[in-house]
Amino acid sequence: MTSFYPEIRIIFIDDGSKDETPVVIQTLVKSVVDINILYLRFTRNFGKELAVKCGIDHSTADYCAIMDGDLQHPSEKLIEAYEKIAEDNSSLVYISPLKRQKHFHQKLGTYGYKKMINSFSKDKVFLTDFSLMDKKAVDLIKLYKESDFYTRGILSVIGLKSSEIYYIPKERLHGKTNFSFKKSINLAIDGIISVSTKPLRIAIYVGIFTSIMSILFGTYLIVEKIIMGQPIPGFATLGFGLFFFGGIQLLFLGLIGEYVGKIYLQVKNRPVYVVDKQLTNGELVSKKENSIPEEIIHFQVKNQNNQ
Incomplete structure (x- = not known):
């Protein structure tokens, strides 16, 4: 060399x-x-x-x-x-x-x-x-x-x-x-x-999608109850909603936490x-x-x- x-x-x-x-x-x-x-x-x-x-x-x-x-x-x-x-x-x-x-x-x-x-x-x-x-x-x-x-x-x-x-x-x-x-x-x-900050944008898209799906699901339950006269299985519906949306929230709270952690370390000026x-x-x-x-x-x- x-x-x-x-x-x-x-x-x-x-x-x-x-x-x-x-x-x-x-x-x-x-x-x-x-x-x-x-x-x-x-x-x-x-x-x-x-x-x-x-x-x-x-x-x-x-x-x-x-x-x-x-x-x-x-x-x-x-x-x-x-x-x-x-x-x-x-x-x-x-x-x-x-x-x-x-x-x-x-x-x-x-x-x-x-x-x-x-x-x-x-x-x-x-x-x-x-x-x-x-x-x-x-x-x-x-x-x-x-x-x-x-x-x-x-x-x-x-x-x-x-x-x-x-x-x-x-x-x-x-x-x-x-x-x-x-x-x-x-x-x-x-x-x-x-x-990149694109993962945050993905979180927004997924949040919008899950919100729309939850609205559609709620509408379906209302129609089934009022029009079809079918009983709504309360515990099953409640359990599914809590676990599914709770998991989505925890996932993206963790993702946002990663970025907040980076900002926290940066502003400490170490x-x-x-x-x-x-x-x-x-x-x-x-x-x-x-x-x-x-x-x-x-x-x-x-x-x-x-x-």
Whole structure:
């Protein structure tokens, strides 16, 4: 890579790991002399998306690549991505896997999620983090300070010209992923909510539909009682109505609650991530306990009109 890119800087983001990652990275930083390395360790686990956001925030190069640390993303594809940017005059190249999962249920889940999130989003969302972008794209992403940062959604929202190439994922050399099924579900939900408010519009449509159906059902019962003279089974009708409409209300109250929760976290103006230690070329710097530098801690933008 150094023969193709004269100047390379690798930014490692440690998302509050509990293993020997700090020791390994510190040894690597001290042993490597021809590549500039920056290591940032979070005080706790803030999540994959904010780790990516942190890396982008600290990027100052002409081009920035997002790669996983499990070595399954082939670095040689970055050369092809760079050539693709020059060829298509684009600002962003997605590097998508040709094969993603081995199991059928994983493939089915990925396919369903891809269809769902793209039906909600105005712009096409690529389900890959492996990408290369120019400085224009990086500077635009830095403007987004939201606490529920979703990389794939933000990349689609910025609206810059993009291209796509493909790769075959390498086998994982060491260990196993800590990204559990629960985390995948949470990421999928956060992704859908962050890219669109269409689920709220669906709630309105379903609410209107159920209201009309309930009116028609009530009209049917009245007609059956008055005209047909048939007795109305009270407990059955009451039970059906209570459980059905109660379930609909609970479902969409939960959906609205998701959005209210996002707003609640946003207006609290908390830092979206906190860096505990910073290591560059062997020099370890611990941040003071009560000192929060602006370049390390990114606060949400305050409403100047309220001050």
